Amino acid sequence: MSSAERSLDEYSAQVLDVVDTIPAGRVMSYGDIAEYLGSGGPRQVGRVMASYGGGVAWWRVIHADGTPPPGHEATALKHFLAEGTPLRSARPPVRVDMRRARWTG
Numbered sequence: 085m086s087s088a089e090r091s092l093d094e095y096s097a098q099v100l101d102v103v104d105t106i107p108a109g110r111v112m113s114y115g116d117i118a119e120y121l122g123s124g125g126p127r128q129v130g131r132v133m134a135s136y137g138g139g140v141a142w143w144r145v146i147h148a149d150g151t152p153p154p155g156h157e158a159t160a161l162k163h164f165l166a167e168g169t170p171l172r173s174a175r176p177p178v179r180v181d182m183r184r185a186r187w188t189g
Contacts, residue, residue: 092136095124099132102189106144108167110187111180113148120189144187150180 092100102117114126114133126148133145133153143160146152150172152160157178164171170184 095121095128096132096136099124099129100136100140103133103137103140103142103145105189106141106187108141109169109185111144111146111169111182111185112187112189113146113182115148116186116188117145146180148182150182150185151177152180 098121099117102112102120106112112120114129117129118124118126129145133142137145141163143152143156143163146160151157157176161174161178163169164178164180165174170181172179172181
């Protein structure tokens with residue numbers, strides 16, 4: 085176990101575990117993950133993703149309106165297109181079709 089894994093708190097580990105289960109081409113919002121876990125909220129999930137999300141499929145965790153994390157739109161779009169994620173718009177602002185792409189676990 086690396087020092088990063090040892091320093092990971094239980095909530096952060098749970099968030100990352102949920103992200104690891106999201107299938108390719110599907111997404112969950114920050115709030116969806118908090119609701120799935122039954123604790124925290126969108127901001128807490130966002131904090132975890134900002135701190136530790138680089139090692140998971142971070143592009144599968146988006147805002148409830150279907151937009152990817154600010155500053156990561158172009159990279160997220162490449163992943164969305166490669167995975168066949170349903171989109172409402174591939175032009176700025178990039179937006180995922182939440183009705184078709186949302187994964188409920």
